[in-house]
Amino acid sequence: MSSLTSSSGHYRRRKLVDRLMTGLSYASVLVAIVPLAALLIYVIIRGAGAWSPEFFTGLPQLFGGGGGVANGIVGTLILVGMASVMSIPFGVMAGIYLAEYGDNALGGFIRFVADTMTGIPSIVAGVFIYGLLVLNMGGYNALAGAVSLTILMVPVITRSTEGVIRLVPGSIREAALALGVPRWKTTLRVVVPAAVSGIVTGVLLSIARVAGETAPLLFTAFSSNYFNFQPFQGAMPSLPVLIYNAARSPTEAVREVGWGAAFLLVVMILALNLTARLVFRGRVPGG
Amino acid sequence: MKRFFKLFRRGNVGDAIFQLVALLCGLSLLVIMFGIIFELWINTSLSRQKFGFGFLWSTAFDINGGKIGALTFIYGTAISSVIAILLAGFVGVGIAGFLVEIAPRRLNRVVGFVVELLAAIPSIVYGFWGLIALAPWLGTYVVPPLQAVFGWTPLFAGSYIGSSVFTASIVLAIMILPTVASISRDVIQAVPDTQREGMIALGATRWEMFSRAVVPYARNGIVGALVLGLGRAAGETMAVTLIMGNNAQIFTSLFQQGATMSSVIASSFGEASDLFLSSLLEIGLILFAITFAINVGARLLVLVFANEPRGGVRA
Numbered sequence: 001m002s003s004l005t006s007s008s009g010h011y012r013r014r015k016l017v018d019r020l021m022t023g024l025s026y027a028s029v030l031v032a033i034v035p036l037a038a039l040l041i042y043v044i045i046r047g048a049g050a051w052s053p054e055f056f057t058g059l060p061q062l063f064g065g066g067g068g069v070a071n072g073i074v075g076t077l078i079l080v081g082m083a084s085v086m087s088i089p090f091g092v093m094a095g096i097y098l099a100e101y102g103d104n105a106l107g108g109f110i111r112f113v114a115d116t117m118t119g120i121p122s123i124v125a126g127v128f129i130y131g132l133l134v135l136n137m138g139g140y141n142a143l144a145g146a147v148s149l150t151i152l153m154v155p156v157i158t159r160s161t162e163g164v165i166r167l168v169p170g171s172i173r174e175a176a177l178a179l180g181v182p183r184w185k186t187t188l189r190v191v192v193p194a195a196v197s198g199i200v201t202g203v204l205l206s207i208a209r210v211a212g213e214t215a216p217l218l219f220t221a222f223s224s225n226y227f228n229f230q231p232f233q234g235a236m237p238s239l240p241v242l243i244y245n246a247a248r249s250p251t252e253a254v255r256e257v258g259w260g261a262a263f264l265l266v267v268m269i270l271a272l273n274l275t276a277r278l279v280f281r282g283r284v285p286g287g
Numbered sequence: 288m289k290r291f292f293k294l295f296r297r298g299n300v301g302d303a304i305f306q307l308v309a310l311l312c313g314l315s316l317l318v319i320m321f322g323i324i325f326e327l328w329i330n331t332s333l334s335r336q337k338f339g340f341g342f343l344w345s346t347a348f349d350i351n352g353g354k355i356g357a358l359t360f361i362y363g364t365a366i367s368s369v370i371a372i373l374l375a376g377f378v379g380v381g382i383a384g385f386l387v388e389i390a391p392r393r394l395n396r397v398v399g400f401v402v403e404l405l406a407a408i409p410s411i412v413y414g415f416w417g418l419i420a421l422a423p424w425l426g427t428y429v430v431p432p433l434q435a436v437f438g439w440t441p442l443f444a445g446s447y448i449g450s451s452v453f454t455a456s457i458v459l460a461i462m463i464l465p466t467v468a469s470i471s472r473d474v475i476q477a478v479p480d481t482q483r484e485g486m487i488a489l490g491a492t493r494w495e496m497f498s499r500a501v502v503p504y505a506r507n508g509i510v511g512a513l514v515l516g517l518g519r520a521a522g523e524t525m526a527v528t529l530i531m532g533n534n535a536q537i538f539t540s541l542f543q544q545g546a547t548m549s550s551v552i553a554s555s556f557g558e559a560s561d562l563f564l565s566s567l568l569e570i571g572l573i574l575f576a577i578t579f580a581i582n583v584g585a586r587l588l589v590l591v592f593a594n595e596p597r598g599g600v601r602a
Contacts, residue, residue, distance in 0.1 A: 014492050014495065015492060017492070017494055018492035018493055018494040018495070020494075021493075021494040021497075021498075022389065022493065022494065024381060025381045025382075025384050025385040025388075025389060026385065026389075027381075028377070028378040028379075028381025028382050028385065029381070029382050029385050029398075031378050032378055032379075032382055032464055032468065035421070035461045036405050036461065036464075038420070038421075039408070039412075039413065039416050039420075039461075042416055042420050043412060043416065089312070090312050090315050091312075093308060093309050093312035093313075094309070094312040094313045094315065094316060096309050096312075097306075097309035097310055097312060097313035098313060100309070101306060101309060101310070102313065106313075107313070109317075110313045110314070110316055110317060112586070113316050113317055113320050114316050115582070115586060116320075116579060116582040116583055116586070117316065117319070117320060119515065119518050119519070119522070119578060119579075119581070119582035120323075120522070120575065120578060120579065120582075121521070121522025121523070121524060121549055121574060121575070121578055122522070122524065123522070123524045123549050123552055123553060123571070123574075124323065124327075124522075124571055124574060124575045124578075125323075127327070127552065127556070127567075127568060127571040128322070128323045128326055128327065130556075131326050131327070131329075131330045131568070132322075132326055151319055151323075154315070154316060154319070155316060158313075158316065182299060182301050182302055183299075183302050183305070184301045184302050184304070184305030184306070185301065187305070188305075208407055209407065211409075212407075212408070212409025212410070212411065212412070213409070214409070214410070214411040214524075214525045215410075215524040215525055215549070215553055218553055218556065218557070219556050219557065240409060240411050240525075243411050243412070243415060244411055244525065244529070246415075247411070247414065247415045247418060247419070247529055248529070255419070258415065259415075262411070262412045262415055265409060265411075265412065266408055266409075266412060269407050269408070269409065270404055270407065273403075273404055273407050274404075277400075
């Protein structure tokens with residue numbers, strides 16, 4: 001009898017611990033959701049308030065109210081466009097190499113380097129390109145900014161491309177080879193089309209990732225309060241760096257435009273993410 | 288190389304060219320990696336010759352006097368990212384446990400999706416929000432009770448200012464939380480259900496099942512997730528640059544200002560030249576080495592135990 005009561009007391013204690021831990025796990029979800037929701041709501045409210053026709057057509061003002069980030073929108077599109085043109089061929093081909101020919105020591109090493117490169121701080125890419133391109137080309141320019149973004153994009157595209165190509169069943173490959181199609185044609189005309197939605201998703205996710213990067217642009221593309229349409233000459237403004245400048249401004253009206261730009265950037269990046277997930281319903285490996 | 292010639296001799300010119308192009312693209316990754324190391328090494332010759340290895344443990348920061356050390360910034364990076372991973376680690380693993388063990392499957396998928404979207408928000412936006420919105424809020428609602436209880440410890444001494452190590456660490460924790468939570472969730476989800484069923488069949492409660500059958504099984508994967516989160520926090524630049532105050536000092540209280548390796552580069556690179564520029568590049572090289580080691584460590588940790596029945600890591 002006594003052993004029974006003591007064991008039920010023991011059980012009550014175990015159950016209490018279980019309840020406590022369950023409660024803590026609910027609490028951790030709450031603790032995580034509150035700041036993230038607060039951030040989103042704050043950016044939406046402050047940002048939407050700053051949106052006006054002038055915001056989308058005007059130039060940043062150093063003091064006083066008004067102005068917009070039209071040059072930043074154009075600059076971000078130019079930078080991300082140039083970076084995509086450079087990184088997509090390299091990244092996709094490197095991914096094809098890893099998936100189709102990479103089951104050896106060299107492939108393993110490249111895979112390892114690509115994985116560690118995704119964890120390298122983005123500012124290191126900026127510092128590297130500063131020494132390589134800015135010093136040698138005589139000043140800040142859009143190409144340098146785009147190359148530093150390329151360094152961040154290539155490993156991401158490589159790993160996601162490799163992942164989705166590996167998902168293509170071997171039987172499709174064998175069927176094409178059995179028909180006498182050369183291997184390169186099999187890869188380009190049979191395997192890649194079968195995996196294309198996943199590849200596009202990986203590319204879109206990598207674009208979404210670098211579109212908001214600030215650190216690598218600070219000393220490569222730099223910033224400017226005017227339009228710049230020249231890809232190889234002169235400082236190139238971009239949304240993230242304009243936000244950085246606005247955040248450090250003591251003028252409330254300038255920060256207001258910064259909130260508008262932050263909201264615009266978040267909308268652009270979330271839209272890219274959503275599109276990417278609609279293109280490919282499954283989960284991109286490594287993406 | 289021999290294989291290419293063999294392909295050529297057999298008349299498979301297309302195959303040889305295609306494989307060569309693919310190989311070159313793969314090698315471009317190695318070129319970039321070693322290019323970064325090589326270039327930073329060359330450009331830091333000025334400061335390496337002047338300071339030698341003493342650069343690593345010197346706290347001097349006298350730009351005009353030509354005395355610069357990296358320890359202040361290594362210290363700032365280490366403290367802020369360790370605090371961030373302590374905060375985000377418990378919460379992140381808690382979320383992962385909730386999603387896998389408690390939440391219905393649909394909720395798991397929805398929350399997983401939202402978490403991945405949140406991970407995509409640029410760090411500059413986190414920094415802007417942390418500086419303007421979070422810092423005053425912390426000053427009003429979180430700091431007074433903290434000081435009332437822990438004010439006697441040196442850690443929370445002094446009066447709170449918005450741009451401080453405290454605010455920066457909390458923003459870092461919020462930023463790396465999605466990473467930690469989503470990787471740990473994958474790892475915990477990969478634990479086979481037989482582990483759980485066995486423990487439940489023995490009469491264990493859910494917590495006992497989770498803590499004794501699931502977590503030990505997924506231990507390496509969870510540690511890998513935490514280490515990757517640490518690496519992300521250590522390399523994070525813009526939010527810290529905006530919030531931490533960029534004050535090159537060895538802080539003793541979290542309410543003081545500080546500087547990290549990445550923030551000192553971002554904030555003073557523009558006006559730096561000669562020896563100072565070279566020192567900043569060397570700080571960049573050290574940051575590269577540290578984050579590289581963290582990433583390699585996280586992956587080796589998973590690789591070494593890959594043969595054992597434990598969780599893997601996706602990142």
